[in-house]
Structures are given as C-alpha cells and as structure tokens.
Amino acid sequence: MNPAEPLPPQSIDGKSKERIRFGIILLPNFTLTAFAGFVDLLRLSADEGDFSKPVRCSWSVIGETLAPVRASCGIQITPWETFENAESFDYVVVVGGLLHSGPAASDATLQFIRRAAATDATLVGMCTGVFSLMRAGVLDGHRICVSWFHYWDFVERFPGVDEQALIADRLFVIDRRRITCSGGRASIDVAAAILLRHFETATVQKALRILLVDDMQKGNAPQPHPPGLAPATHPKVKRAILLMEQHVGRSLSLDKLAHKLDLSTRQLERLFKAETGKAPQAYAKQVRLRTAAWLLTSSDKTVADIASSCGFSDASHLGREFRKQFGLPPMMYREQRGTAEAEEAAEYDETFPGRAQAI
Template sequence: MNAVESSPLVTTPPRTRIRFGIVLLPNFTLTAFSGFVDMLRLSADDSDFSKPVRCAWSVVGKTLAPVRASCGIQITPWETFDESEPFDYIVVVGGLLHSGPQADDDTLAFIRRAATNGATMVGICTGVFTLMRAGVLDGHRVCVSWFHYWDFIERFPHTDVQMLVADRLFVIDRRRITCSGGRASIDVAAAILLRHFDHATVQKALRILLVGEMQSGNAPQPHPPGLEPATHPKIKRAILLMEQHLGRALTLEELAGKLDLSPRQLERLFKAQTGKSPQTFAKHVRLRTAAWLLTSSDRTVADIASSCGFSDASHLGREFRKQYGMPPVAFREQRAGSAPDEQVCDEYFLASGAGV
C-alpha cells in the first residue's frame, strides 16, 4: 500500500450492500458528481441493468428542494437528512467557492452525526472545505486541488500544512477520504469500491466509462497553467510541491526525499525535463506568484515577500528587479494602469512563465 493510502478502510463482509449518501453543495461540479455515481452504478450489478445489488446510493439534503450545479443543471435530493437510514459512506460534492452560500448548519450537523456513527466521510472537490468546517478532518491528511490550496489556507489558517496535500489526486486516511475533484472522482470511487468488490467488477465499470486503468492516489494532479509542461510524473509532482511550499522553499534534499529520488537523480531528471535546475525553477515559481499577488491583491510588498518565501521586501525587490526589470511597486502601478486587453496580455505573460 502506498504512503497516501496509509490506513486501510474497514472491509465490509461479502454480500453486504454498501450504502452511499451523497450530499450536493450549492454550485457543485457536475463532473465530480456524475463520475462518482456512474462508478457506483456500473459496479453495483453483474448485468447491464444498473440495479443497486452490491451497493446503493441516495442523494440526501436538508429538504427536497433542487440543488443547482455550477453549470445550471439542478438535482433534486431523494430523501432528507432526517428521513435517511444510516450510510456506510457520506460523499460531499462541492464546486464553486465564491458564488454564494455553502453548507448550512443542518448539513454540517448531519455530517458530524454520520461521522460519529462510524460512516466513512468522502470530500470531493471543495466538499473537502465543508468536511473541514464540520470538524471531522482533525488529525487526518487532507487532499485539495492545487487551484484551491491558498483558499484552504486562508479559510483555515490553523491548518497543519504538513497534513495538506495539493499534488496528488486523492488521499485515503483511515475513515476520511479527500479528492481533488473532476475526473479524479472516478479514480477515488474505484479505489473505494476495490475495498469491497473484486478487481474484475471495478475494472468492468472503468472500461464501460472508457477510462481504462484507474489512477492511484499517488498520481500527480495535472500541472497548473503557467508551469512548464513536464511529461515525467516525478517532475510534475516536484513542481506542484514547489507551488505548495512557497512560504518555505523545500531544500533539494527534502524535495528529492518526497519523490523517492536522490538529490542527484532529481537534478538530472529536472534538467532534462525543464532545462533548469530545481532551485532555479522554484525561485521563478515564487517570483511568478509574487507578480500575480501584486496585480490581484492589495497586500503589502512585505506581506507578499513573506508569503512567497523571501526573507523580506528588499530581498524580493532585488530578485524581482532581475526578473521583471522593475521593482515590485512599479510593476503593480504599471499593471494597475493597464487597459483590459493589456491586462489579459500581462496575465498570459505571467502564466506562461515568459522570461523564466
């Protein structure tokens, strides 16, 4: 078993139907929901009738009012929290973070009750935020999308960042499962089902979905836009780890250790994939992030310097001037006065790593 799937789930005895309760949050991501449910549907029955023989699933909510997905499609819960029977798994599917209310107090209370009663909690996409708000992730490793890493830190500032994973598809830690979202919902559903069913049953569902082999939790999340593409999974993970540790840059030895490589192997592989050393690439990631923060926030230069791993504002200023040809304040003023079309070009310049 790999390091992410550090603690096995309790396996349900054969011929016991596994029950999944699915909680949809406002503006949930339809792909994450449909991918997970289709894996359940296709694994539940030997024939092609999608009968809930091996497992059953139900969409539950505070009321039976439809829940709107981020794409506009609405799903009506099948039963309410108070009416539902106990579930083996509670799956919370999130989506957009900044577009209105998230989980209400009744939803959080339902999650806490289910966790107390022994259900395994599954957070998909920003459903992880709701599990955190409900207080059921304490002491567990937590997987979030790289895209929402800083949102998570901002909303939960006391998070132990050593327990936060933003470079892998999903994490299984005892009875807590967290997933970065999107297509990875299929992979995490397959990983859960393999705890209870034989490989052929789960593989059949993957083949019908034209997925092929499932990705393991150790597989890297796709690299963020603006990071130079790397075909080797170890380098993809290395770049994501650099993004995740902006405030305290990992040493070459620490980075190599997380990737199960020697420092020399990592340097050689990184140079072949990106044309740069890991240290140089990491510095450019920090500078690019500082440039983005200067144009997208009103944070002080000193605050940005600290967040991006520079010793102080002067240190950031020296490195920034080398990279962008001007000090941070001048860069901010210049971008603030740009026309919309020019801002688009600037954002592309930053995202593409031009000049790096």
C-alpha cells in the same frame, strides 16, 4: 433524477455479498462533474449487462430537506430523502463546488456529518466538500487532500490546520475512514479505489472502460500542473512543482522536497535537470517570481507584502531578483502591465462598440 429501486443483495462477482450503501450530500453550487463521475462509476459497477440496477451497491442523494440543490452550472437535483429519514450508510460522500458563491453547508448538514463520523461509515470529501468535513471537525489527525487551486483558501479558513497533513499535490488521499479528493476527473478514480475494496478488479475495470477511461489513477498520482508552469512528463517532477507552488511563501529545502517525494536529492536533481533543464532550486525561484508578478498585476498588495507572501526576505530582495528575471523593478512592472491591459481593453471596446452596453 429519481432513486434507483433497491434490490436484494446478491453475490454476483464472488467477492461482495452485502450491498454497499452510499449516501451523497450535494452542497450548494456543487460541481456536477464530480458528482456525475462518482455516481456513474457506481452505476456501471453495480450490475451486470446494461441494466444499471443497484445490486452490488446502492446510492441515495440526501439533504436537510427535499428542496432542489443547484449545481454551479445551474442544473438542479432534488434529494431523494432527508437526513432524518435516511438509513445508515457505508460511505457518506460530500460533494462541494464553488467556495465564494452562495451559502456554505448548513448546520443540519454539519450535524449529520458528525453523526455519520460516530458510526462505522467512511466519510468522503469531494472537491471542496473537504471544507465542510473540516468545519464539522471530523478530520482531526487525518491527512487532507485539497486542490492546489484551493490550498490557500483552506489555510486561510482553517489557520490552525497542520500544514504537514495538508496535501495539494495528489489526486486523492485515503486515510483510514476518511477519503479526501481534489475533485473533477479524480472523482472517478476515488470511486474506483473504493469499489476495489469490495468488488473484483474486472468489475471495476469494465465500468472504467465503458466510461472510456483507460485506467484509474492511484491516489499518489499528481494533480495537473497549475497554469503557467512548464508541463513535465515524470510524475515525481509534476508533484515537486506542485509542492513548490503549495509552499511558495515558505520554500522547502531540497532535502525536505526530496523526502516528500521518496527520492534522494541526487535523484531529484537529475530528474529535474532532465525534465526542465533547471535545478530544483532555480525552478522554485522562478515559481516564486512568477507568483510575485501575478500578484503585482492582480492585487493591490504592497511590494513588501508580496515579497513576504512569495518567500523573499524583504522588498529589496524581491526587487533585485525581479530585475534579473523581468528586466525592470516590481512597481514599474505593475504600472506597465496595468497600462498595457487598459490599452487592450480600450482597443477592444473601439472594435466592438456594443460590448460595454451589453455588459
């Protein structure tokens, strides 16, 4: 991938006369989807026709060195310029990916992010790029969007974070000169939201249509629901379910949940009943019990630890509710599920005898 040849700034759409400059930092094991979606919308919005020239905006992949950066899928992209030689940018975009594989952002990368924060640049954390913005210390006093999938990773790594400012139920959050995004398809939505600050709406909409995206999602649109949760149609109910997942260890009261959704408690109860057939409190208890069941079969935590993690007062409390839901106590559930999984694995090995050797 080579840098696009810069062209003189022009006023194509009557709204933007200065080219908007984007510097993109790819972290080790970055998510290719987040990077490609963001850059492609820039490319398609930057010029008229099918030329993809950087007229309205320009972008440059920057890094500590010019050594290729490997995406989580194995594709490698070489930075176009180093931090030392890069010019100033209007937006500095940090694209993350895998959290538990390979090195984190280097000290030089964190220092560059801090220098950018001291300018008029807007910093954008894409996917787990938000972790590096947090490590660089540039998110103090800002709301922070993370994927529901990485919420507890974030809390564990940054125990001093204000959890009221941590948002895991929306696609992205724009808070002054900080933009944080949950990743994936939302990278296109973030790019669209940024470009709409500078370009005519028709320019951005055309680019979205070329990418076969019907319309951009707003930042307050809910993230897709986690696995195991019954899907809901209404966006407020989707967000409510994500908030329940996010606060599984410290359940939100009905009043607080309704307040976060800008609803009255009666409105929330009515919507939940229509969408799920259950009251919000009953649904939240199911989320906590489902999480407890998952922890029983996927971790070595004690029942007491799981009870605490899932918002139950003690192991006895969890045991009573667990029997009502699943018909057997937690330890028996753990033993039976473990035995069932072992038998399934053995049966699979007998059916495909070469599997073990191949692995």
